[in-house]
Each structure stands twice: as C-alpha cells, then as structure tokens.
Amino acid sequence: xxxxxxxxxxxAGPPPPALLEAMHKLADRExxxxxxxxxxxxxxLATGAQVRIKGGQLSVVDGPFVEAKEVxxxxxxxxxxxxxxxxxxxxxxxxLHKDLFPGWEGTCELRAFAAGGP
Amino acid sequence: xxxxxxxxADTHRAILAVxxxxxxxxxxxxxxxxxxxPLAEDLTQEALLAALExxxxxxxxxxxxxxxxxxxxxxxxxxxxxxxxxERKHDMLAWDMDEEQQAMPDLESALDDDIGDELLxxxxxxxxxxxxxxxxxxxxxxxxxxxxTEEIAxxxxxxxxxxxxxxxxxxxxxxxxxxxxxxxxxxELSERLSSVLEVVYLIFNEGYTAARGEDWLRPQLCNEAxxxxxxxTSIAPYEPEAHGLLALMELNDSRTAAxxxxxGEPILMLDQKRELWDQxxxxxxxxxxxxxxxxxxxxxxxVLQAAIIACHAQARTAGDTDWSRIxxxxxxxxxxxxxxxxxxxxAVAVGMAEGPEAGLAIVDRLVxxxxxxxxxxxxxxxxxxxxxxxxxxxxxxxxxxxxxLAGNTRERNLLRRRAAEAADAAMSS
Numbered sequence: 001x002x003x004x005x006x007x008x009x010x011x012a013g014p015p016p017p018a019l020l021e022a023m024h025k026l027a028d029r030e031x032x033x034x035x036x037x038x039x040x041x042x043x044x045l046a047t048g049a050q051v052r053i054k055g056g057q058l059s060v061v062d063g064p065f066v067e068a069k070e071v072x073x074x075x076x077x078x079x080x081x082x083x084x085x086x087x088x089x090x091x092x093x094x095x096l097h098k099d100l101f102p103g104w105e106g107t108c109e110l111r112a113f114a115a116g117g118p
Numbered sequence: 119x120x121x122x123x124x125x126x127a128d129t130h131r132a133i134l135a136v137x138x139x140x141x142x143x144x145x146x147x148x149x150x151x152x153x154x155x156p157l158a159e160d161l162t163q164e165a166l167l168a169a170l171e172x173x174x175x176x177x178x179x180x181x182x183x184x185x186x187x188x189x190x191x192x193x194x195x196x197x198x199x200x201x202x203x204x205e206r207k208h209d210m211l212a213w214d215m216d217e218e219q220q221a222m223p224d225l226e227s228a229l230d231d232d233i234g235d236e237l238l239x240x241x242x243x244x245x246x247x248x249x250x251x252x253x254x255x256x257x258x259x260x261x262x263x264x265x266x267t268e269e270i271a272x273x274x275x276x277x278x279x280x281x282x283x284x285x286x287x288x289x290x291x292x293x294x295x296x297x298x299x300x301x302x303x304x305x306e307l308s309e310r311l312s313s314v315l316e317v318v319y320l321i322f323n324e325g326y327t328a329a330r331g332e333d334w335l336r337p338q339l340c341n342e343a344x345x346x347x348x349x350x351t352s353i354a355p356y357e358p359e360a361h362g363l364l365a366l367m368e369l370n371d372s373r374t375a376a377x378x379x380x381x382g383e384p385i386l387m388l389d390q391k392r393e394l395w396d397q398x399x400x401x402x403x404x405x406x407x408x409x410x411x412x413x414x415x416x417x418x419x420x421v422l423q424a425a426i427i428a429c430h431a432q433a434r435t436a437g438d439t440d441w442s443r444i445x446x447x448x449x450x451x452x453x454x455x456x457x458x459x460x461x462x463x464x465a466v467a468v469g470m471a472e473g474p475e476a477g478l479a480i481v482d483r484l485v486x487x488x489x490x491x492x493x494x495x496x497x498x499x500x501x502x503x504x505x506x507x508x509x510x511x512x513x514x515x516x517x518x519x520x521x522x523l524a525g526n527t528r529e530r531n532l533l534r535r536r537a538a539e540a541a542d543a544a545m546s547s
Contacts (some may be wrong), residue, residue, distance in 0.1 A: 032234070033142065034348030037398065077398075079341060084128075084135035088182070092139070095180060115375065 002037070002113040003078045003086045005093070008070040009106030012044070019100040026093060030078070035089070039076035070107065086110045129174045134266065137166050140183040141264035144190045146236035151194050154298040155243040156289035159261055161197065165190035234353040237262075239301045241350065245314040246297055253288035254317040255324070256281050262349070263342045273339050274324065311354070315363045315420065318346045322367050340371050351406065358415020361406045365424035368403030369431050372396040383528055388436040400431045422451040441471035458487040466499055474506040494523035498533060501540065510544035 015023070030036035042048075046063035053059075080086050090108045097104050144165060148158035165186050179185045244257040259265045259273070267285065271278040292298055302310040325339030347364035354360050376394035379385055407428055410421045426447045433439040448464035461484055469477020481500045490496045501516030517537035524530040 032349060032352040033139075034345030034352075035139075037402070079344070081135070081138065081338065081341070082131075084131045085138060088132065088135040088139055092183070 001080055001082055001086075003080055004111050004113065005076045005078065005086075005090055006072055006109045006111070007074045007106060008072050008109065009104065010069050010071070011104050011106060015097075015101055015104075019096060022096045022100055023093070026096065027076070030076075030089070035078050035080060037077045037079055039074070041074040042072060045071045073106070083110075083112070086112075126174055129178070130170065132178055133166075133169050133173055136178065136182040137169070137186070138264040140186050141166075142237060142240075142262065143183070144186055145261060146240055147187065148190055148194050149240060149299065150236055151191070152197065152299075154293070155240060155261070156293050156298055157197070158194070159289065161193040162190050164193050235301075237349065238353050239299070241314055241346075242302060242310055243292060243297065243299070245310075245317045246292060247310065247313040248295060248297065249288050249291060251317065251320055253284050253291075254313070255321050256284045257288050258317055258346065259321065259342060260285055262346055265342070273336060275336075308357075311357055311359065314350065315359060318343050318350070319363060319367070319420075321346070322370075326370060337374070340367070340374075343367055344371060351409075356413060358410040358413035359418040359420050361410035361413065362415055362418050362421030362424050365403045365406035365410060366420050366427060368399050368406060369424060369427040372399035372403060372431060384532075387430060388439075392433075392435065395431065403431065404428060417450065417454065419451065419454055422447055422454070426451075439470070441467050445471045458484055458489045459493075461487075462490065462496060462499060465503075469499075469503050469506075474503040478503040478507065492523055494520045494525075494529070494533070496520075497523070501533075501536065505536075505540055505543070508547065510540045510547060514540035514544060 014020075027036060027039055044063075045065055048063055050061045050063075050065070051058065052061060078086065078089065080089065087110070090110050094108050097106065141162065144162045145155075145158050148161055149155045152158050152161075168189050169182075169186060173179070173182075241258070241262055244261045245254045249257070256270055256274075259270045260267065265273070267282045268278050271281040274281065321339050322343035325336050325341075325343065344364070344367050347360070347367050350357070350360045351364050372395050373387065373390060375396065376390035376392070377385060403424070407421070407424050410416070410418070410424070415421045416425075426444055429440050429444050429447070445464060445467035448460060448467055452460045452464060461480060465477045465480035465484070467477075468480055478500070481496070481503060484490055484496060485500075487496075497516040498520035501513045501520060504510075504513035504516055514537050517533050517540055521530050521533035521537060524533055
C-alpha cells in the first residue's frame with residue numbers, strides 16, 4: 001500500500017545538522033530497503049504562493065502568510081505493507097526529531113493513497 | 119471501547135511491522151558475528167519471540183530497533199560463549215571477547231551501519247542454487263523481507279507446516295554443505311546472481327498471475343519482490359540485469375489497477391484503461407531500464423523483457439504501440455533464450471506490425487512444437503490471427519481448442535465467447 005507522510009510544524013528555521021544527517025541516513029536506509037519511493041523537504045512557505053478560491057473568486061496570494069500556523073515542511077512517499085508498518089516507520093522518523101531537535105513540536109501525518117482502478 | 123483481544127492483536131501487528139523494518143539489520147549483524155547465516159536467522163527469530171512476549175505488557179519501546187538488536191546480540195554472545203566453553207579454548211577467550219566488544223555497535227548510531235555487503239551475502243545465501251526454487255523463495259521472504267512462516271504460507275496458499283518444513287530443511291542443507299557463510303566472487307557471482315533474480319521473479323509472478331487477489335498477501339508478493347529488486351539494485355548497483363528485472367517488475371506492476379474489471383474479470387492489456395496505469399511506477403521502471411542500458415546490459419534477458427513492456431507503457435493508446443520494435447526485441451530475446459513461448463509472443467507482435475498473415479506464418483511453424491503441446495495460448499493466438507484474416511470457421515475451431523485447454527474458468531469463458539463470435543461471423547460472411 002502506498003502512503004504519503006506529511007510533516008507539519010509551527011517551528012520556523014532549519015533543523016540542526018545532527019537531525020539533518022540522521023534523517024538523511026534514515027532516508028538512505030529506507031530507499032535501499034525498497035520502502036521509500038520519493039521524498040523531499042520544502043522551502044519556507046514565505047517563498048511560496050497560494051492560489052485560492054473564495055466566494056467564487058480565484059486569487060493568488062504570495063507569502064509570507066501571517067495566518068499560517070502549522071506549515072508543511074516535507075513529505076515522503078512509501079510503499080508499505082499496511083498501516084502498522086506506516087506507523088512504525090513514522091514513529092522512528094519522529095523519534096529522531098525528539099532526540100535531536102529539543103523543543104521542536106510538530107506532526108507527521110500518514111495517509112494512504114486512494115487505490116486506482118474499479 | 120476496544121476489547122482487550124483487539125488491543126492484543128493490534129500490538130501483535132505493530133510488533134511484526136517493527137520487525138519487518140529492523141530484521142535485515144539484525145540478521146546481517148548477527149551473521150557477521152557468528153559467521154553463520156542460518157544460525158543468525160534462528161537467533162534473530164528468538165529476539166522476535168522475546169519481543170512478542172514482552173512488548174504486549176510493556177508497550178513497544180521508544181527505540182524498538184535498539185531493543186531488538188541488544189536482545190539478538192545477547193543471544194549471539196551467549197551462543198559464542200557456550201561454544202567456547204565447550205571447546206575449552208580459554209586462551210582464545212580473552213581475545214575473542216575483545217572482538218565481541220567491537221562487534222557490539224553503539225546502539226545510538228545503529229543507522230550508521232552500512233549493511234550492504236552483508237545483506238548481499240544474506241541474499242546470495244538464501245537464494246543458493248543448491249536449494250530448490252521453492253525453498254529459495256520461502257527463505258528469501260523470511261530472511262530478506264522478514265515475513266513470518268504463517269504469512270509466507272498464506273501467500274503461497276500452502277499449509278504453514280509445509281513452509282516451516284521447507285525452511286528448516288533449506289537451512290539444514292546450507293549448514294551441512296558448508297554454505298552457511300560465504301560470498302561468491304568473480305565469475306561465480308554472475309551465475310549466482312541469476313539464481314537470485316530467478317527467485318525474485320518467481321515471487322513476483324506468483325503474486326502477479328494469481329487468479330484473484332482475494333487474500334491481500336498474494337498481491338503483497340509483488341510488493342515483496344519489488345522491494346527485493348530495489349534492495350538488489352542499491353547494493354549491487356553495477357549489475358544491469360538486476361536493474362532490468364526491477365524495471366520489468368515495476369512496469370508490469372504499474373498496470374495492476376487496470377488489469378481487472380469491477381467483477382474481477384481479467385482485462386487484456388490492449389483493452390485496459392491506460393489512465394489507470396501508475397505513472398510513478400512507470401517512471402521508476404523507465405529509470406531502471408535506462409540504468410541497465412547505461413551499464414551496457416541491453417542484451418540481457420530481463421532488460422529485453424523490460425524493454426518490451428516499456429513499449430506498451432509508453433504508448434498513450436493501444437493504437438500507438440510500436441509493434442515493429444516489440445517484434446525486433448522478441449527476435450533479440452529469442453536469440454538469447456530458445457523458447458517457443460517467446461516465438462509465440464513474437465508472432466503476436468509480428469502479426470500487429472506486419473499483418474496477420476506474417477504472424478500466422480510463425481504460429482504455424484510452432485504448431486508441432488512439443489513444448490507448446492497443451493498450451494492454450496497457441497490455438498488462442500492462432501484463432502485471433504485467423505479471425506483477422508476473415509478465416510472465421512478455422513478461427514472458431516482454434517478458439518474452441520484453446521478453451522478446452524484453458525485451466526482458468528475466466529479465461530475459458532473468454533475463449534468460448536470468441537469462438538461464438540467467430541461462428542457468428544462465419545454465418546454472416
């Protein structure tokens with residue numbers, strides 16, 4: 001089953017080098033194990049933009065976004081046996097943050113892809 | 119409120135999930151310590167049993183990998199000590215204990231272990247050509263993918279006892295033949311690699327050709343094979359056939375969502391809704407195929423088969439398919455492996471590229487091929503070509519012959535339908 005992990009946090013600023021290195025190693029292991037299909041970290045929201053529809057009107061809003069609290073920082077796509085494996089994998093990823101980024105708070109959301117086909 | 123039994127089952131599944139992630143590192147570390155793969159497998163299984171016993175009460179620890187590694191290593195150290203006590207090699211003991219300390223990694227830096235070489239050794243051992251194909255498949259799923267005996271049995275639709283016995287026997291064969299810990303080199307390596315690739319492809323096809331994926335573990339076999347393929351290409355990155363096999367599997371698997379209709383009836387490739395093909399997987403497959411070509415492997419059997427499937431994967435519609443390229447690739451493949459089944463496939467491609475007459479000429483040469491005697495696709499292909507040539511009465515007879523040979527009910531029904539269509543066409547022509 002394919003899962004997307006989406007990491008969100010209100011914490012601004014880059015992760016410490018030790019965490020970056022640990023995440024890199026974890027990603028490397030997961031790619032070599034054939035579980036991780038794709039991953040990426042995202043640039044700060046301020047450098048992005050949003051295209052919105054509200055009240056039937058389409059508008060483009062450039063950053064920074066004052067109202068944004070939890071911001072998506074990165075994602076990964078996994079091919080996993082099921083939700084238990086996704087949970088085990090996400091726990092391991094978040095444990096690294098707990099150990100190597102004191103004070104950081106955030107969420108790793110795991111979502112199964114909707115199956116294609118009939 | 120959730121029942122206690124439910125919670126226990128959840129914990130059990132959670133433990134097995136952690137196990138699947140950690141198991142390759144456990145078994146490779148122990149194999150390096152013990153210089154014995156089957157024994158390492160036994161002792162890592164003991165660590166799993168310990169977790170299954172302890173964690174339901176304590177909860178899954180914060181760092182389950184470290185817990186499992188410590189437990190497994192203690193078992194291994196106990197084993198080494200026991201062995202040495204028996205041998206009374208006291209003078210050796212002090213030195214060996216030093217070695218053991220070095221073998222005991224800093225648990226915090228477990229991610230630093232590069233297990234590539236050891237994992238390769240593990241895969242080569244599990245897929246040793248001395249073992250039967252079935253035994254290799256079971257061992258690989260157990261030792262490389264971390265599936266339990268029960269899961270493997272369900273996937274292959276066999277009793278658990280059969281699989282358990284297969285695994286025990288295979289491990290005994292390895293131990294008794296002195297193959298418990300060795301890595302092939304040089305020329306032997308490529309021969310041994312083909313034994314590995316064969317097993318991975320066997321596992322993939324077992325899942326892919328399953329009549330119906332009623333048990334989720336049958337399609338799961340495809341995913342396990344894909345994982346193994348990805349593992350192989352990352353730890354043996356210079357082997358073009360490993361990339362070729364991965365490409366072949368990714369490209370075939372990309373069609374999974376389109377292969378059956380809502381009632382579970384198979385849909386032939388040319389009739390499938392191509393928008394259901396998984397583009398992420400096609401891209402991965404094409405990347406692997408490109409890598410195989412860069413490595414000079416264009417003529418390998420997996421690479422050629424992947425190149426054929428790639429022609430389909432890249433055609434936006436069935437009508438866009440480059441059949442003459444496919445026919446050419448089949449001709450190349452037939453030059454490498456003598457197989458009447460490849461010739462039959464080539465006949466289909468030639469029939470599409472150059473017209474039914476040219477295809478039929480190849481099929482008619484295959485009619486007396488002993489290897490195809492009783493193979494329903496021979497009269498089925500022949501019927502299709504005859505139908506296209508307007509020789510409806512002969513087409514009807516061919517489809518009926520094919521239906522009589524088909525083992526699968528759904529396929530038999532399809533062939534009977536085609537026989538009836540040919541009969542109608544014969545009446546009205």
